[in-house]
Amino acid sequence: MTRKITANALLIILILLFNKAYAIPSVNLVTGERVPYIGVNLLNKGYVHQVVVEAFHRAGYQAKISFYPWARTTVMVNQGEADGILPVYRGEFPDEKFLYSDPFPGDTIGLLKRKYDSFQYPVSPEQNLPQALSALDGKKIGLVRGGFTLPELNKIPNIKTEAVTRDLQNLDKLAGSRIQFVLIDKFTAADLMVSKRPYYIGQLEFVQPALTRKSFHIAFSKNSESAITLLAAFNSGLALMRQDGTLAAIQSQHGLQAGPPSSPTKTQLTIGTVNNPDMVIMQELSTIFEKENPDIELEWKVMEENTLRRRLLSDIAIADGQFDIMTIGTYETPIWAKQGWLTQLKDLPENYSLHDLLPSLLEALSYNQHLYALPFYAESVMTFYRKDLFDNANLTMPKQPTFQDIEHFAEVIHNPQQKIYGICLRGKAGWGENMALITSLVNAFGGRWFDQQWNPQLTSPEWKNALTYYTRLMQFYAPPNAENNGFNENLTLFSQGHCGIWIDATVAAGLLFNPKLSKVSKHLGFAQAPSSVIQSNWLWAWALAIPASSKNKDAAKKFITWATSQEYIKLVAQSKGWISVPPGTRKSTYETKMYQQAAPFAGFVLNAIEGADILHPTVKPTPYIGIQYVGIPEFTAIGALVGQNISEILQGKSTIDKALSTSQNFVYKQMANSGYLK
Numbered sequence: 001m002t003r004k005i006t007a008n009a010l011l012i013i014l015i016l017l018f019n020k021a022y023a024i025p026s027v028n029l030v031t032g033e034r035v036p037y038i039g040v041n042l043l044n045k046g047y048v049h050q051v052v053v054e055a056f057h058r059a060g061y062q063a064k065i066s067f068y069p070w071a072r073t074t075v076m077v078n079q080g081e082a083d084g085i086l087p088v089y090r091g092e093f094p095d096e097k098f099l100y101s102d103p104f105p106g107d108t109i110g111l112l113k114r115k116y117d118s119f120q121y122p123v124s125p126e127q128n129l130p131q132a133l134s135a136l137d138g139k140k141i142g143l144v145r146g147g148f149t150l151p152e153l154n155k156i157p158n159i160k161t162e163a164v165t166r167d168l169q170n171l172d173k174l175a176g177s178r179i180q181f182v183l184i185d186k187f188t189a190a191d192l193m194v195s196k197r198p199y200y201i202g203q204l205e206f207v208q209p210a211l212t213r214k215s216f217h218i219a220f221s222k223n224s225e226s227a228i229t230l231l232a233a234f235n236s237g238l239a240l241m242r243q244d245g246t247l248a249a250i251q252s253q254h255g256l257q258a259g260p261p262s263s264p265t266k267t268q269l270t271i272g273t274v275n276n277p278d279m280v281i282m283q284e285l286s287t288i289f290e291k292e293n294p295d296i297e298l299e300w301k302v303m304e305e306n307t308l309r310r311r312l313l314s315d316i317a318i319a320d321g322q323f324d325i326m327t328i329g330t331y332e333t334p335i336w337a338k339q340g341w342l343t344q345l346k347d348l349p350e351n352y353s354l355h356d357l358l359p360s361l362l363e364a365l366s367y368n369q370h371l372y373a374l375p376f377y378a379e380s381v382m383t384f385y386r387k388d389l390f391d392n393a394n395l396t397m398p399k400q401p402t403f404q405d406i407e408h409f410a411e412v413i414h415n416p417q418q419k420i421y422g423i424c425l426r427g428k429a430g431w432g433e434n435m436a437l438i439t440s441l442v443n444a445f446g447g448r449w450f451d452q453q454w455n456p457q458l459t460s461p462e463w464k465n466a467l468t469y470y471t472r473l474m475q476f477y478a479p480p481n482a483e484n485n486g487f488n489e490n491l492t493l494f495s496q497g498h499c500g501i502w503i504d505a506t507v508a509a510g511l512l513f514n515p516k517l518s519k520v521s522k523h524l525g526f527a528q529a530p531s532s533v534i535q536s537n538w539l540w541a542w543a544l545a546i547p548a549s550s551k552n553k554d555a556a557k558k559f560i561t562w563a564t565s566q567e568y569i570k571l572v573a574q575s576k577g578w579i580s581v582p583p584g585t586r587k588s589t590y591e592t593k594m595y596q597q598a599a600p601f602a603g604f605v606l607n608a609i610e611g612a613d614i615l616h617p618t619v620k621p622t623p624y625i626g627i628q629y630v631g632i633p634e635f636t637a638i639g640a641l642v643g644q645n646i647s648e649i650l651q652g653k654s655t656i657d658k659a660l661s662t663s664q665n666f667v668y669k670q671m672a673n674s675g676y677l678k
Contacts, residue, residue, distance in 0.1 A: 130152050281572060431636055
């Protein structure tokens with residue numbers, strides 16, 4: 001017996017030694033929140049996080065990046081509790097104690113001003129920075145204490161600087177006319193307005209061009225025995241990423257890449273769009289447009305949905321003018337048009353057949369009866385389910401299921417051992433992701449965002465009941481880590497056979513019925529969106545618009561009319577099949593027999609779109625329009641925050657009562673600051 005134990009112990013020791021010998025070496029780094037570059041709630045935890053992890057991976061290391069308050073990170077790295085800190089500027093820590101990595105793209109530093117204060121540099125800062133800054137003589141500029149500053153500012157006579165502890169304080173001082181400029185990174189300024197001060201959007205702008213660019217680095221502590229080795233590993237991985245284009249691709253994925261170099265011979269159009277399958281097809285087929293228009297060159301910036309929404313609005317927020325064409329929706333179009341941020345679309349070509357577009361979309365994409373965006377595809381919401389799973393369980397899906405029905409069905413067909421989950425629902429935080437579903441769910445349970453006096457209603461029984469139901473489904477019958485799944489992730493799960501039921505956008509029907517894209521196309525069933533007090537429904541269109549800041553409006557108009565035309569729909573049908581054409585926009589699509597034959601859901605979807613009433617989203621009266629969103633500028637900020645709070649319930653970080661109470665307080669303050677509450 002003793003010999004056997006000894007032998008087993010020896011075997012375990014040998015296994016441990018073997019695994020240790022071949023274990024992937026790791027590097028322990030610390031950071032703090034620095035939105036939009038790095039943060040726990042950003043896509044892949046942000047651009048910087050993704051770059052650093054990938055660079056070390058290229059060099060054979062596993063990077064472990066932990067988030068702490070910034071003051072704590074400094075203490076940790078100084079005491080040798082971490083190998084390094086990021087992202088930092090060179091010189092932020094003493095050279096005798098730290099080694100700095102090679103640089104990677106960081107801040108774009110410049111001046112933020114009030115939009116209607118006339119100011120311009122006498123010469124470009126890129127040509128002569130001191131001379132450009134001479135125009136600041138006698139001006140008052142806001143800085144962040146301990147943050148970036150320009151030594152050249154100290155040489156300007158009569159210049160006045162005021163330091164605060166946070167950038168947001170400077171934005172408030174600027175908006176209140178207590179200072180004339182803020183020295184700040186442009187993406188930081190834009191994101192603060194989008195997430196914290198939406199009522200400043202349109203009031204402030206970034207002075208073009210930027211004053212300077214500051215690269216990011218990792219600072220490796222010399223207290224770490226591996227500092228030199230880790231420095232070399234990161235630098236080698238970063239060099240490979242720069243060489244093969246991965247670094248630029250990650251920047252683009254997060255919407256943080258600089259614009260393309262200008263072409264002396266062609267008009268360049270920069271298009272910001274979402275990474276949905278229909279838009280991917282549009283990008284693929286756009287080579288035909290370029291052949292037909294050799295004087296136009298297209299630059300695509302394709303992003304995940306939450307990232308796209310933030311980057312487009314942040315571009316508007318500081319009047320940055322990065323985009324010539326924006327992919328926006330029925331929420332943004334009337335709001336942005338009212339603010340003067342979009343170009344009115346008039347004098348469209350006669351062969352565009354404007355009368356062929358569905359009237360509900362024309363109304364939703366207009367302001368004061370003037371059109372400001374052209375619909376690329378439109379959607380409502382429906383219930384998808386696998387008929388084979390229902391047949392095996394002797395279940396029958398009603399044409400109009402209730403939420404009680406849905407929960408019962410999900411429980412019966414849930415089979416995680418076979419990687420088949422009862423239901424898939426949006427869990428990814430975002431005002432257009434989980435909050436689209438949850439808002440329509442609250443509507444169905446009889447709730448609303450605001451009463452007629454704009455008082456938030458998030459602690460009402462209807463909100464609690466809806467969220468209790470949602471949380472129960474997600475915890476018991478959804479895939480693991482459902483808080484990470486949005487439309488695209490659930491589309492993949494369902495098409496690969498891992499979801500029994502999915503309640504989401506009607507645009508998915510064409511993808512799920514397509515046998516080339518879906519393993520369950522033969523077993524796909526569909527029904528109306530579930531109901532409680534009322535049916536849960538929505539109306540959305542992804543549309544193409546031209547920002548007022550575009551310098552290439554004529555060329556942009558030519559492209560968006562091409563991409564939303566009858567001819568484009570026929571082009572998709574010829575190259576991808578009628579099942580793949582963008583749905584929900586044109587009467588002629590639904591009158592085409594080939595589309596009716598290819599898409600058995602066509603009439604169902606058309607009725608759902610035409611039946612959605614954005615003026616009356618729920619049983620109680622509301623002061624706003626919109627079904628799965630609230631048609632006010634502040635909704636991007638409040639929807640994002642509430643969506644994150646609800647996501648934390650699924651992660652076990654919060655409770656329903658706490659999430660709703662925290663959300664109620666935030667929304668109340670936001671609405672009070674915006675002047676809705678008296």
